Amino acid sequence: MSSSGQHQFRYTQTPSKVLHLRNLPWECSEEELVELCKPFGKIVNTKCNVGANRNQAFVEYADLNQAISMVSYFASASEPAQVRGKTVYIQYSNRHEIVNNKSPGDIPGNVLLVTMEGVQPGDVTIEVIHLVFSAFGFVHKIATFEKAAGFQALIQFSDVDTASAAKDALDGRSIPRYLLLEHVSSCNLRISYSAHTDLNIKFQSHRSRDYTNPYLPVNPTAFEGLAQPVVGADGIKKDQESNVLLAAIENMQYAVTVDVLHTVFSAFGTVQKIAIFEKNGQTQALVQYPDVSTASVAKDSLEGHCIYDGGYCS
Known part of the structure; x- marks a missing residue:
């Protein structure tokens, strides 16, 4: 058995048709993942960009023996599994299926989708949103917009952990009354994860901010x-x-x-x-x-x- 193989596996684990892959390139695509895994059998589900560094993934095979064949192959192969030249570590997952619920809002990410209930657009300023969410870490970017669901904002943090902390603390809570305009009685926050990872903010305005780029042009309407x-x-x-x-x-x-x-x-x-x-x-x-x-x-x-x-x- 090769030395690279010894580092890649933990044999204490019970085989599962779901494999856990680590040390992937940052934001590895589903296509790259499938390319690596499809020679061993039928893939029924994947979950990419997991973990704080977005460099882990789960792959679910149709059959347990297919997962075992992939693990066995790379355990004894002279070359380790690789994606974009990076050695990928493969192990059995302790889960036996990938539950996506098909809702991106449940998959943790660094960008939150915030719906502000009970307010009109303009009732809650971007400064107030920034103040509320900055309590949990550095807010990189904010974009606000109006949708059928109401007044919404996308809020980008540096990492998933910070975004999760903000979501856990604020989901279902209200913005403190003293931060709201006089005519606004309350503003309830409904928060889910966005599928976005990096918001494209073209200029600073009363609707969008990029706090990482002080040289971004200002839209006079701000x-x-x-x-x-x-x-x-x-x-x-x-x-x-x-x-x-x-x-x-x-x-x-x-x-x-x-x-x-x-x-x-x-x-x-x-x-x-x-x-x-x-x-x-x-x-x-x-x-x-x-x-x-x-x-x-x-x-x-x-x-x-x-x-x-x-x-x-x-």
């Missing part, structure tokens, strides 16, 4: 009350008051991130949205408050001040 200059009777432009501030940052000695700006501007009230962008070689940001009066206080307080001592980032 900001409801953009300040338009008003020209007075004397022909001089006046600033129309708005709940959105445009901040130009000078003397950028240190990086200014969304988090930094959030900390600075939150001192004056709830910051709903922030976008950072480059314009004419200068870093600028849009900061949205719920109302004009809060924005006005923040503007008066921060105008000309510096974020860091020594005159940096004014």
